[in-house]
Amino acid sequence: MQMGLDELFHRVQHCTMCRLHERRTQVVLGEGNPHSPLMFVGEGPGADEDIQGRPFVGKAGQLLNKMLAAAEIPREQIYITNIVKCRPPGNRTPTEDEMNTCIAILRRQFLVIRPKIIVTLGSAPTRALIDPQARITRVRGQWVEKKGVRFMPTFHPAYLLRNPEAKREAWADFQQIRDAYKEVLAGMNS
Numbered sequence: 001m002q003m004g005l006d007e008l009f010h011r012v013q014h015c016t017m018c019r020l021h022e023r024r025t026q027v028v029l030g031e032g033n034p035h036s037p038l039m040f041v042g043e044g045p046g047a048d049e050d051i052q053g054r055p056f057v058g059k060a061g062q063l064l065n066k067m068l069a070a071a072e073i074p075r076e077q078i079y080i081t082n083i084v085k086c087r088p089p090g091n092r093t094p095t096e097d098e099m100n101t102c103i104a105i106l107r108r109q110f111l112v113i114r115p116k117i118i119v120t121l122g123s124a125p126t127r128a129l130i131d132p133q134a135r136i137t138r139v140r141g142q143w144v145e146k147k148g149v150r151f152m153p154t155f156h157p158a159y160l161l162r163n164p165e166a167k168r169e170a171w172a173d174f175q176q177i178r179d180a181y182k183e184v185l186a187g188m189n190s
């Protein structure tokens, strides 16, 4: 039988597979609806997430919440996680090694949740899941389909906090995400 998310957390909560375990407070597996067709994947937990054990609860998370609310996507209906589950010290970008190691956990999450739409927030998850050469400024807003799953790369909310002029483009991406999500939900309920 396939393991659920609780069992997965149980298995990885003391993970020492990469160096990130040395300075983390706790593993941040992800949160939300384990049956959601829509999943958001960020880069890695920051300081607030490391303390609270939940993804996207700091400043970037607050902006993500606002964008979800504006797109009428209830946060509790979707599933939110990161490429790496432990905080990179000083919020640096996770290394390729760290991402390659931790992606095994994300793949487990995909197997359990089986999302139809995956939104990659920023460069790291876009490169890890869509195209290792991708440049977020070029690929954002464009759907990529892989094995029946639709991927939408968009800006990371932390980037939007530093570059508010990019919010217009991000909002256009969120409108596409909203429409695709509604379409999937309508298909599930028909």
Ligand code: URA
Pocket (backbone or CB within 6 Å): 042, 043, 044, 045, 046, 049, 054, 055, 056, 057, 058, 060, 061, 082, 158
């Ligand atoms: N940034 C991320 O990429 N993920 C989080 O969970 C929080 C901030």
